[in-house]
Amino acid sequence: MIAVLGLVIGVVAGLLFEPTVPVSLQPYLPIAVVAALDALFGGLRALLDGIFDDRVFLVSFLSNVVVAALIVFLGDQLGVGSQLSTGVVVVLGIRIFSNAAAIRRHLFKA
Amino acid sequence: MSMSIDPSEPTPPGGVPEDAALPDEAVLPAGAALPEEAALPEDTVLAEESAVPDVEADLDSTDAVTQDAPAARAAPPAAWHTLVRALRPRVTRAQVLTAVLCGVLGFAVVAQVRLTHDTSLSTLRQSDLVGILDQATRQADELQREAAALEQTRQELESGSNSRQAALDAATRSAATQGILTGRLPAEGPGIVVTLTEPDGSIRALTLLNFLEELRNAGAEAVQLNDLRLTASSYFVTSAAGDGVVVDGTALQAPYRWIVIGDADTMATALDIPGGALASVRNDGGRGSVLRKELVTVTATRSVPVPVNATPVLPKG
Numbered sequence: 001m002i003a004v005l006g007l008v009i010g011v012v013a014g015l016l017f018e019p020t021v022p023v024s025l026q027p028y029l030p031i032a033v034v035a036a037l038d039a040l041f042g043g044l045r046a047l048l049d050g051i052f053d054d055r056v057f058l059v060s061f062l063s064n065v066v067v068a069a070l071i072v073f074l075g076d077q078l079g080v081g082s083q084l085s086t087g088v089v090v091v092l093g094i095r096i097f098s099n100a101a102a103i104r105r106h107l108f109k110a
Numbered sequence: 111m112s113m114s115i116d117p118s119e120p121t122p123p124g125g126v127p128e129d130a131a132l133p134d135e136a137v138l139p140a141g142a143a144l145p146e147e148a149a150l151p152e153d154t155v156l157a158e159e160s161a162v163p164d165v166e167a168d169l170d171s172t173d174a175v176t177q178d179a180p181a182a183r184a185a186p187p188a189a190w191h192t193l194v195r196a197l198r199p200r201v202t203r204a205q206v207l208t209a210v211l212c213g214v215l216g217f218a219v220v221a222q223v224r225l226t227h228d229t230s231l232s233t234l235r236q237s238d239l240v241g242i243l244d245q246a247t248r249q250a251d252e253l254q255r256e257a258a259a260l261e262q263t264r265q266e267l268e269s270g271s272n273s274r275q276a277a278l279d280a281a282t283r284s285a286a287t288q289g290i291l292t293g294r295l296p297a298e299g300p301g302i303v304v305t306l307t308e309p310d311g312s313i314r315a316l317t318l319l320n321f322l323e324e325l326r327n328a329g330a331e332a333v334q335l336n337d338l339r340l341t342a343s344s345y346f347v348t349s350a351a352g353d354g355v356v357v358d359g360t361a362l363q364a365p366y367r368w369i370v371i372g373d374a375d376t377m378a379t380a381l382d383i384p385g386g387a388l389a390s391v392r393n394d395g396g397r398g399s400v401l402r403k404e405l406v407t408v409t410a411t412r413s414v415p416v417p418v419n420a421t422p423v424l425p426k427g
Contacts, residue, residue: 002199006209007216013150021225027235028220036215042209047196048189054204061211081235106189 027076028069031088034060035068038092041099049104068092112399208262290332293339293412297332301371301406302378308396309365313354317348317390318366321345324387328380333410339410357410364396374402 021029039061046052068088073085104110192200199205234242288293306313306321322340326335333340338357345355354363368375381387388398 002201003207003208003212004197005199006211006213009209010213010216010218011220013213014217014224018222018224021221023232026225029225033218034221036194036211036218040212040215048192050192052196054203054207057204058207058211077233077235087332100249107193 015079019072027081027085028072031068031072031085031092032065032095034089035064038095038099039064041096041103045099045102048103111175132416141167144148147218182408238388239319240393260403264425292414293341293410294414296409296411297371298405298407299331299371300374301330301332301369303382303401303406304366304368304370304398305401306364306366306368306391306396306398309395310353310395313364313366313391314394315348317387318355318357318396319346321381321387322392323366324376324380325368325370325372328377330370330377332371334369334408336367336411339408339412341412369406369408371406371408378402 015108039057042060044058045051046057053076071088072085075081286295290297322333322335322344323419335357338344338360340357344358349356349361354361356362382399383389383401388400391398
């Protein structure tokens, strides 16, 4: 419940403060968001698996975000930024789907 | 059943027990607290047989299965129970941490969505910008070509319509001229009004015909006699009763009122010459008065029969 509350507060804060993303971060934010979503789903799955650990969740969340942004940054430097972004999004998307499948199996046994 | 991490596995990032410290702390469901070492072999088999029989079975990693199996075996309520329990507001470290991370995520999502909504070129990469510029240039070139072609078409149409308009104008003028000459159209202009009176029907048809011929000679362009339009095919016949004339099949009686468009002075002079038209009228016992006017209106018209036998000869050229 607190987590949901936190999400709502974050969204509201985003709507209220109308943050402007620094130009240097703009290419990485979408990837970071997708990575964070992946971490969130992973955490939910771990919770249902009964192995949820806040420390692991925190570390995985942050490392996911950082690594994803890093990969895109590296891709930008190498001149394959857009392709690598696509690749990262695809991989993270697959992980999100598999986690969602695991969660679904837990909740609906199907 | 090692606790090591296989990097190739799509295990949940939050769920990978990255070290052995996991089972003791953290928030574990009741099922997970079972003595795992003892239960392991059967659980694993069970889990693989029943709980996750489909292709995605490999998603449940080898190390996750150790904890997963009891929970999975505990039927739906357990999972829901876990979820509900997690949703119950409690101020634990895990809950607060998750809330903070969720808040960050929500914030970032909103920021990104806003960014995407007012997509500006400043967010794009250089290569993308070059591509867009290239595309825009090409598109502009294409549009310019199209504009030039359309402009040319417009000019063609305009000149075409100009010549057509000229032809139409000429045809209209010609139609007007011929309409006046044939008596098809009413006309107005400077002219004279002549009134011939007689006491006893003594003006002869021949006199009136001469009168008309005299007017024509003097340049009359449109002639109306009483309510009749006189044209090239008009004729005058003395009526059988002897008290008037028949003009174009219509019996007329004095007074005869002529409305003539043409040069007023010329016509008036022509009518007045000694031994002329008015003199003939006077010889017949009638009287005539000529009125010169700046503007007279010939309102009477006649329909022109369509030629049955004659067809126009097309101009050669």
